[in-house]
């Protein structure tokens with residue numbers, strides 16, 4: 001639990017950069033819902049981040065790094081602590097070793113889309129499965145983002161992070177136990193950057209695959225409304241979307257939050273939904289799935305903050 005005065009005292013004498021207090025997270029989250037964070041800091045370089053994190057730890061103030069907020073819901077009561085918005089840490093670079101191994105390195109706040117553009121510019125293949133995933137590198141590594149049978153763990157080589165002791169550390173892929181939508185990293189670790197190993201390919205094929213995937217997403221996903229991607233994790237045997245349809249919940253609403261008519265594993269914001277509307281809908285789906293099908297649905301979206 002933190003309050004604004006405590007955060008101001010803690011950060012007052014260091015070079016914090018841009019900071020907003022009592023800032024609505026609905027302005028940043030892709031679902032356009034969410035309560036206020038006590039403070040939101042715009043991270044633009046690693047030194048600034050390290051200084052801030054060190055101070056917040058000393059003062060026992062909670063903090064959480066976020067990227068594009070495409071997979072996160074902040075409850076309406078808000079987040080009591082400091083949200084570290086990593087988007088400004090967005091460098092992307094390319095390296096080809098003398099052995100002709102090809103790597104793209106990207107800072108945590110870089111959008112997956114900009115990494116894909118760079119890969120295409122260098123004619124590198126391997127990350128096309130990420131096309132259309134609107135997250136950042138930090139969020140994608142933390143969530144082990146995936147699609148079309150591939151996941152971030154299949155392409156990441158090294159993850160650079162700020163560990164719980166506030167020190168920088170590099171972990172090779174084999175040292176991280178990745179699982180479905182999860183990287184086995186300490187909860188407090190902050191991903192600084194990651195290096196991906198890709199293969200030389202042909203620009204035309206890379207482009208073709210990428211646009212096929214993006215087109216498929218436009219056809220299948222309700223991108224015309226604010227959303228946070230798939231709400232629930234996959235289950236064995238059938239897709240969650242099919243299960244929710246079978247429960248008769250397609251189109252069901254709580255306030256302005258609605259189970260998408262286009263894809264039932266998406267909840268969309270049809271205007272003025274609150275986080276509580278979305279969470280009520282999630283709970284309703286979970287309880288019906290359990291009662292009627294004996295299936296436990298686990299949210300894929302990360303839910304934080306106070307009721």
Ligand SMILES: Cc1cc2nc3c(=O)[nH]c(=O)nc-3n(C[C@H](O)[C@H](O)[C@H](O)COP(=O)(O)OP(=O)(O)OC[C@H]3O[C@@H](n4cnc5c(N)ncnc54)[C@H](O)[C@@H]3O)c2cc1C
Pocket residue numbers: 030064065066067068069070071072086108109132133134135136137138139140141142143144145146147189190191192221223227228229230302
């Ligand atoms: C239209 C749409 C389609 C989507 N399709 C897919 C899909 O096909 N596959 C898929 O896997 N996901 C999908 N998603 C979900 C989401 O885009 C991914 O999970 C993405 O990787 C999240 O990145 P982010 O930057 O938005 O993370 P955020 O939502 O900002 O954060 C997600 C989690 O990562 C943590 N985090 C973020 N940055 C860091 C960091 N630097 N260090 C440590 N922790 C960090 C946050 O604390 C939080 O726990 C989709 C979302 C939308 C809206």
